[in-house]
Amino acid sequence: APEAVKRRPPGVPGRNHRRLFGGAGGVGVVGAHFCLGHAPETTSVELFVHNFAAALVSSPLPAAFKRDVAVPGAEELLRVCEQPDKVVALRGVLGLLGTIPRPGAARLVFVVDGLDECGGDSDELTIPRLLALAARDAPDWLAFVATARSEDGDAARALAAAPRSAVDLDGSRGVSDVRDYALARLGLPEAQLRDRDARLADRVASASKGSFQFAKAVLDLVAEDKASAARDLAELLGDEPDRPRDLDRLYETLFAKRFDPRGPAWADGARPALEVLLASPRALRVDELAAALEPFHPRLDFARALARLRPFLQLEDDGERAVLHASLRRWLRTAGPFRCDDGRGHAVMASHHLRRIHALTVRQHALLGFAASSAPALNVDRNQQVVFHVLEAAGHCERASDGDPGAAAAALRDLAGDAALATADAQGRTAVHFAAKHATKKVAALRVLLAALETADPPVAVAASRGGKTPLALAASRGRVDAVAALLQSTEAYAARGDAQQTVVADAARDAARHAAAAGAAPCVRVLLARGGFDDVGRDDLDAAVAAALADGLESGGRSALDVAVGREHVDAVAALLLGGDRDFDDLDACLRAAAARGHEDLVQRLLAAGGDPGRGPARGGH
Secondary structure (H helix, E strand, O other), X not given: OHHHHOOOOOOOOOOOOHHHHOOEOOEEEEEEEEOOOOOHHHHOXXXXXXXXXXXXXXXXXXXXXXXXXXXXXXXXXXXXXXXXXXHHHHHHHHHXXXXXXXXXXXXXXXXXXXHHHOOOOOOOOOHHHHHHHHHHHOOOOEEEEEOOOOOOOHHHHXXXXXXXXXXXXXXXXXXXXXXXXXXXXXXXXXXXXXXXXXXXXXXXXXXXXXXXXXXXXXXXXXXXXXXXXXXXXXXHHOOOOOOOOOHHHHHHHHHHHHOOOOOHHHHHHXXXXXXXXXXXXXXXXXXXXXXXXXXXXXXXXXXXXXXXXXXXXXXOOOOOEEEOOHHHHHHHHOOOOOOOOHXXXXXXXXXXXXXXXXXHHHHHHHHHHHOHHHHHHHHHHHHHHHHHHHHHHHHHHHHHOOOOHHHHHHHHHHHHOHHHHOOOOOOOOOHHHHHHHOHHHHHHHHHHHHHHOOOOOOOHHHOOOOOOOOHHHHHHHOOOHHHHXXXXXXXXXXXXXXXXXXHHHHHHHHHHHHHHHHOOOHHHHHHHHHHOOOOOOOOOOHHHHHHHHHHHHHOEOOEOHHHHHHHHOOHHHHHHHHHOOOOOOOOHHHHHHHHHHOOOHHHHHHHHHOOOOOOOXXXXXXX
């Protein structure tokens, strides 16, 4: 299965592995998500939720089930997926599944492969943490099946407290299966000696002690030339029959075999290429890699460097390359003779994107001199590219400057220039708009951009696109409280200049607060009302103002704001509404029963503390 599906986009069944989804023994696979550390779109919590929902309505399952999922609840499914809190979003999707008939006798599973590829800071929501918090809400006919290389990693620890059944495939019972897998991978034409294959398969199975992941790593990293596989494996596995599985030792052996850490092939060839690949948030084509490195290493032989690195790189269908495994990326960043400094890689990538900006500018002027009639179309295309390169360069500058936004902003401003930083696409969106919209991954880049554009008048934080959205509103509508705070801070000097400027900022903050309230993003509403420069919102009545804003934003179709907030499982919004003062909640008891039916302990405790009584009033919805 890994060989059949590893290059397929997450959640999209391809012809080669569609047979996996047919169901056997009363179990059917509703979809799959493959986490790849070098592809941020596969480790994004937001896109994971969208992919899960998309898999439900496009899965090769009986038509009746697809109809029940897609037709009655399509609009609701879309709304739930867009919740800023992705734990709430996934629980909402699972809650919708609980309202449809059981799909026949089969039990369905959704496969999440490679959880150990999902990195993240200690306080960042990752896919493993999302599953630990939300998967328990799945109906009894649906289960998540997750894989990881080790039960000792961050992914396994994140899931430790979740209700689960763990199956350890590393062990004596797996050795024979690993041998069969290795034999298939090492298969030679009948004319060649098959007993040699059998001996190699035995060695791989014995060294791996039943671990498919270790065996796959070994077989991925040996030379692609089958004739040299015996030699490579002999050097790789050694003659120690009880040698422990250790991927770090595996990488040390392989790199020592191919490179001298003090030689030019490493220092001036492989290492610079790896540092750029480690720094890039996406896979790079060979020409992109060459263009990024050429100014710094003009004599670098890319063909030779990549040939030496090929066993360690993921090769995509379109020729893009990235570092193969998360374990290898971690090992390359640790102390040792082959340590790679991805800070240097970020500096190279920042320079690359900034050079692309200037190249686009020069090209545009040259072409406009010959064909003025093509100016509108050319300008749109060029501006979109400039916005992308500015955003990417900002993120790389921040990483290259050890997280110092001031130094990164100075470098970005000096190298890119004010005109490029302020460039907008056809919809009037600048790099700041995109950084604010995707602030979960781009908040560092957002701070760099704001520092680089601090003299803009009016501030970029309150500059509306042609659709009327400011960066402040985009961040608020998605619950990005860190981004909202950074954007507001960037307006303080401007607002202090006078009443007119303060009014501009206050109007933008009020609009952003409306967007945040409609999304149930209570922390964003509070920050906007507290720091948005409103004369009519004092510190003493801030709680009441937040509750009033949420009430206006959430009330819908005859349902109270509290009912909507409980239905969406917006804990912060529920807390803010209950804290907001003197209002009586006619549906407090009904909301309490709804929260209890969902098994949401935090909401239940808050509603009980506010005076909810589960035994008072008629039950709603049969609960």
